[in-house]
Amino acid sequence: MSKEIQPEWTPLEIATESGQRDPYPWFKDMRAKGPIRYDERRDAFDVFEYDLVTEVLTDWKRFTRRNTSFIDGAMMSRGPPEHTELRGMADEYFMPGEIRTFSDAFETQAEQLLDETLPPSGTTELEFVDAIAKPLPIMIIANMLGVPTEKMDTFREWSTTLAEAPPELTPEAKEKTEARRNRALEQINEFFRIEIEKREAEPRDDLITKFVRKEQESDTIDRENTVAQCGMLLVAGNVTTTTYMANAMWTFLEEDCIEPLRQGEMPLRESLQEVLRYRSPVMPGKRFATEDTQLAGVDIHEGAKVIGWISSANRDEEAFENPDSFDPTQTYHKQPVAFGKGIHYCLGAPLANMEAEIMLSKFLERVDTIELCADEITPFISPEIYGPVELPIRVTVS
Numbered sequence: 001m002s003k004e005i006q007p008e009w010t011p012l013e014i015a016t017e018s019g020q021r022d023p024y025p026w027f028k029d030m031r032a033k034g035p036i037r038y039d040e041r042r043d044a045f046d047v048f049e050y051d052l053v054t055e056v057l058t059d060w061k062r063f064t065r066r067n068t069s070f071i072d073g074a075m076m077s078r079g080p081p082e083h084t085e086l087r088g089m090a091d092e093y094f095m096p097g098e099i100r101t102f103s104d105a106f107e108t109q110a111e112q113l114l115d116e117t118l119p120p121s122g123t124t125e126l127e128f129v130d131a132i133a134k135p136l137p138i139m140i141i142a143n144m145l146g147v148p149t150e151k152m153d154t155f156r157e158w159s160t161t162l163a164e165a166p167p168e169l170t171p172e173a174k175e176k177t178e179a180r181r182n183r184a185l186e187q188i189n190e191f192f193r194i195e196i197e198k199r200e201a202e203p204r205d206d207l208i209t210k211f212v213r214k215e216q217e218s219d220t221i222d223r224e225n226t227v228a229q230c231g232m233l234l235v236a237g238n239v240t241t242t243t244y245m246a247n248a249m250w251t252f253l254e255e256d257c258i259e260p261l262r263q264g265e266m267p268l269r270e271s272l273q274e275v276l277r278y279r280s281p282v283m284p285g286k287r288f289a290t291e292d293t294q295l296a297g298v299d300i301h302e303g304a305k306v307i308g309w310i311s312s313a314n315r316d317e318e319a320f321e322n323p324d325s326f327d328p329t330q331t332y333h334k335q336p337v338a339f340g341k342g343i344h345y346c347l348g349a350p351l352a353n354m355e356a357e358i359m360l361s362k363f364l365e366r367v368d369t370i371e372l373c374a375d376e377i378t379p380f381i382s383p384e385i386y387g388p389v390e391l392p393i394r395v396t397v398s
């Protein structure tokens with residue numbers, strides 16, 4: 001866990017509320033100006049074109065993810081060979097086949113949540129992010145890890161704190177945000193240290209116990225790694241998957257897709273994949289250059305930040321037929337990279353897709369009409385996450 005002031009990843013151009021609400025014109029402008037720009041203030045190379053973004057994401061020798069994450073010691077913040085060991089510790093439990101075995105349990109949880117949230121009939125107003133998009137991801141990962149569901153609010157608060165940017169660009173605001181983040185990290189680590197010790201004394205059928213066994217069998221994985229892996233899994237999939245569902249609902253409303261989706265005229269699974277491309281929940285792929293190198297003829301010095309902008313790659317005119325439109329029927333010349341690419345490809349992608357599909361299909365089944373009750377969305381202000389922080393809607397149930 002690092003207590004240092006974190007390096008700045010977000011360019012000033014999109015650090016404002018309007019920039020966070022709609023960074024896409026800036027990305028488009030930057031792609032037109034050239035594939036890479038150097039920002040002296042952040043000592044950062046911002047990379048915008050699809051092919052170069054995928055090069056940055058995949059070439060872990062030249063562009064490392066080491067030290068880019070708040071949670072040190074987990075797979076996300078390490079390179080090979082440690083990354084291979086740490087990823088191997090968790091991989092098998094997140095494979096699509098393994099995740100599918102939980103689908104009945106996820107459906108029951110989604111149904112219960114909707115029973116508690118929606119009236120039996122009539123019209124009601126609700127805040128989609130809080131009421132529908134937030135609860136399932138945290139409940140599911142907490143159940144998989146085997147940690148008490150009564151602490152759900154605390155887990156959610158930790159996840160949000162780690163994803164937030166300072167509300168203003170002043171040194172005081174940055175310091176306050178850092179202090180909150182470090183406190184959350186301390187609490188997460190302390191919480192998992194205790195949970196891990198409990199599993200040593202009394203093994204259970206959960207992921208923490210499985211990780212403890214792997215730690216015991218391994219010569220390289222230590223207690224700090226196990227604590228970090230648990231903490232990272234608890235937080236990595238929450239704000240991301242919540243924002244995925246929120247982006248889906250926002251886009252379906254904006255594009256008038258609710259009725260075709262409800263009637264089965266538009267396939268939900270393909271529409272969700274297009275949401276991931278059109279409004280990717282994670283904007284940057286953060287790396288540091290490990291050596292003096294070149295990318296597209298641009299000199300990059302060792303130690304500089306190199307950011308492959310996933311959100312820009314997913315709107316690249318060269319990669320997609322219709323990049324700035326939400327169009328699930330369009331041809332993808334290249335595969336969207338909303339879950340990254342290469343060794344750090346998102347471990348939780350099958351889980352996130354299944355959660356979103358179950359939650360949204362059940363929600364669309366239960367309601368007759370949905371209306372957005374805001375003229376403009378309020379964006380999450382974050383160096384990583386893109387999407388609405390709240391989405392007030394009015395629904396009718398018959």
Ligand code: HEM
Pocket residue numbers: 057065075076077087141232233236237238240241244280281282284285286310337338339340341343344345346347348349351352
């Ligand atoms: C829609 C939801 C999600 C999105 C958009 C997303 C996005 C991403 C992206 C872009 C990366 C690669 C980052 C990079 O290369 O710099 C990543 C990695 C990762 N994600 Fe996700 N994620 C989501 C949900 C989840 C869930 C549900 C979990 C687990 C419960 C999870 C766990 C991870 C882990 C562990 C890594 C690091 C993998 C590694 O370093 O080998 N994510 N995610």
